[in-house]
Amino acid sequence: DVVMTQSPLSLPVTLGQPASISCRSSQSLVYSDGNTYLNWFQQRPGQSPRRLIYKVSNRDSGVPDRFSGSGSGTDFTLKISRVEAEDVGVYYCMQGTHWPLTFGPGTKVDIK
Amino acid sequence: EVQLVESGGGLVQPGGSLRLSCAASGFTFSSYSMNWVRQAPGKGLEWVSYISSSSSTIYYADSVKGRFTISRDNAKNSLYLQMNSLRDEDTAVYYCARESYDSSGYDWGQGTLVTVSS
Numbered sequence: 001d002v003v004m005t006q007s008p009l010s011l012p013v014t015l016g017q018p019a020s021i022s023c024r025s026s027q028s029l030v031y032s033d034g035n036t037y038l039n040w041f042q043q044r045p046g047q048s049p050r051r052l053i054y055k056v057s058n059r060d061s062g063v064p065d066r067f068s069g070s071g072s073g074t075d076f077t078l079k080i081s082r083v084e085a086e087d088v089g090v091y092y093c094m095q096g097t098h099w100p101l102t103f104g105p106g107t108k109v110d111i112k
Numbered sequence: 113e114v115q116l117v118e119s120g121g122g123l124v125q126p127g128g129s130l131r132l133s134c135a136a137s138g139f140t141f142s143s144y145s146m147n148w149v150r151q152a153p154g155k156g157l158e159w160v161s162y163i164s165s166s167s168s169t170i171y172y173a174d175s176v177k178g179r180f181t182i183s184r185d186n187a188k189n190s191l192y193l194q195m196n197s198l199r200d201e202d203t204a205v206y207y208c209a210r211e212s213y214d215s216s217g218y219d220w221g222q223g224t225l226v227t228v229s230s
Contacts (some may be wrong), residue, residue: 037213041157047208049149049157051218084169091158096213099171101147101159 002027002095004104012112019080021107023093028073037096040069040078053066114138114219116208122222128198134191134208142186145211146191150204198228
């Protein structure tokens, strides 16, 4: 199975400041069709997960442009340019290239 | 608006069975693959099972293989998860999720809680 690791696991941030979460996979996530199936999900307290980013860097509809994704191969990053109070929650990367689908352990973002 | 509504969760004894349902609306259900994903209390997300749009392809996590069965009824816009031989470690909120890798979104239901305990 592809193991997804995230760092840090806890990220206290100051409102208005940037934040960055790293996600690494144990194997390349490049699929035979040339796409890289790496998603980022946000789970606010008490809510269901919500996808923010698909295929590494594509922002979902309605996702603020302060969220961006980057990376390639086995190394990926989610960045929040200026953290707002509504960004508090747990962020998960998930790979969809290999079966079984696997999630990272999650990064808890809260406000300092 | 896409809506996914899970039901069927509850308290069950170890070794028991439950059948979860997910009612879909707001999109062409028969065109999308679906997943079940679970989250144990205070823990992260764990993928459980996948079914393609036509049911031709099905996958399971090793942790549930041989005990859980995923199915769908496209005429009823519904997804199911039959869970047998339940164990304490199956206790979790179970979410159904519409899979996509494009701009149409990757939508989740509100989840249904399954508690396995004697």
